[in-house]
Amino acid sequence: MEDFYEKTQNQPASDTALDVISPHFLEEFLHALTRKDKKKLADLVRPLEPADLAVVLEGLSKANLALFFSLINSHFNFDVLLEFSDHVRQQAVQLIGIKDLSKRLAELDSDDAFFLIDELTPEQQTEILAAIPAAARASFEKIQSYPEDSAARLMQQELVAIPSFWKVGDVLSYIQKSTVLPDVFYEVYVVNPKYKVLGAVTISKLLKYGHNVALKTIMKKEVKTIPATMDQEEVAYFFRHYHLVSAPVEDESGRIIGVIMSDDVVDVIEEEAERDIFQLAGVGETDFTAPFLVTSTKRIGWLIVSLVNALLAAFVIESYHATIENRAALAALMTIVAAMGSASGTQVVAITVRAFATRVFRNMSPWKALWKETLIGLANSIFFSVILALIVLVWLGDVKIALILPAALIFNMCWASAGGVLLPVLISRLGLDPAVSAGPLLGATTDVFGFAAFLALASLVL
């Protein structure tokens, strides 16, 4: 049984509620699968949450995944498709077939259906759009007209909009009778005839009032609505800032067109934070599950930047070869100046990039941060200079080098601290994402400046 669930063996047993997928369950599941026991398989799969079923299926070999879909037919929760990683989803879609897929698309919330179609190949998209009802097609095309990563792409279109003259009782009986309402909702929106949001009432609040109370009198009037074109990162900040669980989305004319739920935002927050981490580390958007060649070529991009940087530094060093040939110890000490600069720079860049992500500079001048970080860089570099001066005196007994090394170190660490704020701020002023290039750019300068400062001083003084 190839490539199957290696994790459950070498993963320490955890006591969390997450471990619904026990080794015993997997054994039973595999057994039923290989015996082609349809009934047993259905019984095992039925109580699983889609997210858990996805974990089980992702562990299967290609052949077994095909076997599973042929046995289970369409008797499984279609939400599982949303939980797959991209390449397993592609496989699953092919195994299920566009025809079966299009039939069951209506079971999904509109945002999930959109996501699923959007991930298909262009040919599959054409095929599925031809197969679904015209209304669903129109809805898909409407959402697709909004930019990627916009609020419209996150929202579901199902929502409860209520005219402002209704009473609590009207709303309750509408909810009971209507068949087009979302599965789950937390607020109803009070709208004017042009569907502009006038207010919102959480349904827990609705239940606390008598049937004859007018909605207008209990609704919250200051509703934070999200423009459909707002970037998802901004949406995430919006939810965090106001501690929202759901928020209405309006189009350019101010008309409510959907609702964003906090569980969608949770994914965005995780994604955005991960993007920051990967960008700081010079990795593209890859992970362990992406194919070898994709990962390898994506990594090479930033490594080329590192190479150019390293070559630049090497040329700087080489230009002082006469100085180094006289005293090889200089070659050893110059690396300390570069390394300490790079370490301080990494610290400050990380803090500045996060400050952008969490909108710190809306409440604080970046110049204040620049000033503070430069002072910290100065203080810390003096601390390390004293240590290094002592080490050089003991090790080499050379007073001149014991003065040159600290001077270069102070210069480089102060630059690293200042540049750690300055570069991201300047990059952001240019309208670019400060996370993308601030780290490698600063790293290039701390290496080159570190070697150059130290060797230039050495060639002058020694």
Add this chain to the structure above:
Amino acid sequence: MEDFYEKTQNQPASDTALDVISPHFLEEFLHALTRKDKKKLADLVRPLEPADLAVVLEGLSKANLALFFSLINSHFNFDVLLEFSDHVRQQAVQLIGIKDLSKRLAELDSDDAFFLIDELTPEQQTEILAAIPAAARASFEKIQSYPEDSAARLMQQELVAIPSFWKVGDVLSYIQKSTVLPDVFYEVYVVNPKYKVLGAVTISKLLKYGHNVALKTIMKKEVKTIPATMDQEEVAYFFRHYHLVSAPVEDESGRIIGVIMSDDVVDVIEEEAERDIFQLAGVGETDFTAPFLVTSTKRIGWLIVSLVNALLAAFVIESYHATIENRAALAALMTIVAAMGSASGTQVVAITVRAFATRVFRNMSPWKALWKETLIGLANSIFFSVILALIVLVWLGDVKIALILPAALIFNMCWASAGGVLLPVLISRLGLDPAVSAGPLLGATTDVFGFAAFLALASLVL
């Protein structure tokens, strides 16, 4: 008017709904404050969300903050205290006074009240616990008995628990009459006489059924309950995995004791991702608003690690001083080997640390990741070796160095890629957080190995 709202001037105007705090608003606000116009101030502050009021107040000087609280008295939404950064909250608590604070604590949700008390100094805590009702005190002490960062610290204790024999109508009239229910809730929990959760019903579902339907027949039976001691990082993963909006928390005896809402989890996700970023960058938990000395000393910790690393590398280089004295170009080239190793290592460590954070190794063997990354390291290092060999041939015309440099590079980049997976995995097996030390540890080895491999080969071959 010192240190006041520099941001609004140098921040580009944004068109998002977040900019409720316009420069015009701030001008009016400051004007009312300096004229001590209580009524105007109250009018300006009333429509603001607590999060926005916090932004306004955080921009005030100490004197103006004191003036604000003396004028506005207690006519403001106490939730604003939850939105302050730590040091402004301390100031505000002192300005408001423990007596007024204790009176209004009951307005807050239990989790917010807990948070507020928990952040006070021990003396203030004693004072406030003596001033609040016995029930509130007991509730505080109960929560405090759970570990920091546990689910119990995130939950609110207010919830709707319903006996299993009730009908929809019973629940609706209970909600309408009860005075102890939470302000906002999304689910009611069906419990047995021992308060063990048997099922859950979202209130939007409740509204779709007639009064005579038994809860038992419509409740969702597979409710994911969270143990009170579960770590908040695990809670966040739990919410993400199952796309939850709220989840019940149970104590050791299986009794429901609270509910966690997704907006609390959003903060945790953001915090945890930020912790990963900062730990990878070797920064403690600091930010721009922390006092100078705190920040400076926290940074020094990891810089000392960098220093030890740099000194180690320097000693390695120094041990080959005879080799370097003959050919200073070696000093230039060795830095390339170290820099490229460090760049690849950083990439792989970031991916591995995120894989731990997002529980990738629950579905995938780390050895598979190790194998894949090492192969990528090999492929990429061969790519860069060819480039470097050509550069060395053109630049120095030295065939021996054109062979040594690639050999050292391939060794170091393969190690960096393997170590980038191996170190975090080993650290995690030891029960430690892989984010904390994997980056600096790997960086130490790629520098030392890079210099050593290149110089050792050079001293042998040249």
